[in-house]
Amino acid sequence: MLARTSGCVRVVFNDAVRCRDEAYRAGEKVSSTEVQRRVITLAKAGEDRAWLGEVASVALVQSVRDADRAFRNWFDSMAKRRKGRPAGRPRFKSRKDNRQSARFTRSGFTLRPGGRLYLAKIGDVRVRWSRGLPSEPSSVTVIREPDGHYYASFVVEVTPTPLPPVDREAGLDLGIARLATLAASDGQRVDIPNPRHLARKHRTLARLEREKARRAKGGKNRDKTRRKVAIQHGRVARARRDYHHKLALTLVRENQAVHVEDLNITGMVRNRRLARAISDAGWAQFVRLIEEKAERHGRTVHKVSRWLPSSKTCSACGYVMDGMPLRVRVWSCPGCGAAHDRDHNAAKNILAAGQAERLNARGARVSPSARVAMGDEAGTTPDAA
Numbered sequence: 001m002l003a004r005t006s007g008c009v010r011v012v013f014n015d016a017v018r019c020r021d022e023a024y025r026a027g028e029k030v031s032s033t034e035v036q037r038r039v040i041t042l043a044k045a046g047e048d049r050a051w052l053g054e055v056a057s058v059a060l061v062q063s064v065r066d067a068d069r070a071f072r073n074w075f076d077s078m079a080k081r082r083k084g085r086p087a088g089r090p091r092f093k094s095r096k097d098n099r100q101s102a103r104f105t106r107s108g109f110t111l112r113p114g115g116r117l118y119l120a121k122i123g124d125v126r127v128r129w130s131r132g133l134p135s136e137p138s139s140v141t142v143i144r145e146p147d148g149h150y151y152a153s154f155v156v157e158v159t160p161t162p163l164p165p166v167d168r169e170a171g172l173d174l175g176i177a178r179l180a181t182l183a184a185s186d187g188q189r190v191d192i193p194n195p196r197h198l199a200r201k202h203r204t205l206a207r208l209e210r211e212k213a214r215r216a217k218g219g220k221n222r223d224k225t226r227r228k229v230a231i232q233h234g235r236v237a238r239a240r241r242d243y244h245h246k247l248a249l250t251l252v253r254e255n256q257a258v259h260v261e262d263l264n265i266t267g268m269v270r271n272r273r274l275a276r277a278i279s280d281a282g283w284a285q286f287v288r289l290i291e292e293k294a295e296r297h298g299r300t301v302h303k304v305s306r307w308l309p310s311s312k313t314c315s316a317c318g319y320v321m322d323g324m325p326l327r328v329r330v331w332s333c334p335g336c337g338a339a340h341d342r343d344h345n346a347a348k349n350i351l352a353a354g355q356a357e358r359l360n361a362r363g364a365r366v367s368p369s370a371r372v373a374m375g376d377e378a379g380t381t382p383d384a385a
């Protein structure tokens with residue numbers, strides 16, 4: 001029944017996208033209620049969508065909302081009203097998509113004594129709780145991961161729990177050899193290893209991919225192997241997420257502010273040579289978790305300007321090297337003779353630049369040393385990797 005519900009959710013989403021598309025082409029303005037009426041109410045009454053009546057309508061309504069949001073993001077993106085990565089035209093969801101989901105709002109679910117979750121038209125579902133809910137949830141999304149596991153994800157209000165202030169800030173340089181190198185304002189250096197969760201499973205995954213390629217397309221055995229691959233990927237993702245959660249909390253606990261480079265991560269992943277290693281490190285997720293935890297615990301995450309040449313600037317005297325190929329791990333500065341570990345030097349520059357930018361934002365004077373570390377080469381190429 002869960003699978004059927006997410007199937008219907010997908011059909012309604014696609015119908016809503018089609019409905020909006022047609023209206024747009026015909027120059028007709030349709031409200032959300034009208035789309036809902038057409039793709040849910042009228043569809044249920046018709047012959048070929050009558051089965052929509054068998055699943056929870058709250059989940060279908062949420063699906064129409066999601067389609068609305070996708071269109072709004074697209075329009076806003078075209079009108080330059082939207083920050084961040086440009087949103088594309090809403091796409092149809094496929095039956096073959098690996099992740100299926102259905103969202104239930106307040107009227108569609110109840111928490112039962114004994115830890116069961118009641119879902120409209122589905123009934124009581126047994127849940128293995130990973131943790132207690134901090135407050136009354138406003139919605140629940142049931143997600144089916146490609147490895148076949150179902151997850152219930154609740155939206156809850158969380159009261160901030162500020163930590164006592166500390167007199168320490170950190171600059172963070174994200175990398176591949178090490179996940180991150182940290183330079184703290186108290187002079188400490190911390191190397192955070194990169195466990196390369198995916199790379200470790202590389203051989204198992206390669207074997208399974210070969211096995212899958214041998215199986216007939218659309219066959220039962222191919223599906224079995226596909227699921228084995230998904231299970232391995234699921235394990236990798238969970239191990240990585242767990243690692244990031246723990247590190248992010250430590251960073252937030254020990255530092256009042258964490259400075260990171262505002263990396264154009266999606267742009268960098270397009271560099272095929274580095275793409276796999278960067279995705280495996282999961283920088284984006286790591287930074288997002290630091291931001292989330294900082295917000296909850298009353299700390300600051302500051303993203304320094306993307307064009308800071310953090311790797312090729314000497315953190316001691318401000319000398320800027322012409323180039324700094326990726327293979328160079330240690331170097332000494334021709335200006336002052338200081339010996340540098342590539343990533344630790346970058347982290348120091350990020351810390352200095354971040355602190356200077358924050359001082360500037362507060363309207364205070366920038367100290368000369370901070371200005372040196374910032375450099376003056378606004379137009380140089382980024383050397384983020």
Ligand SMILES: [Zn+2]
Nearest residue numbers: 314317333336
């Ligand atoms: Zn120097």
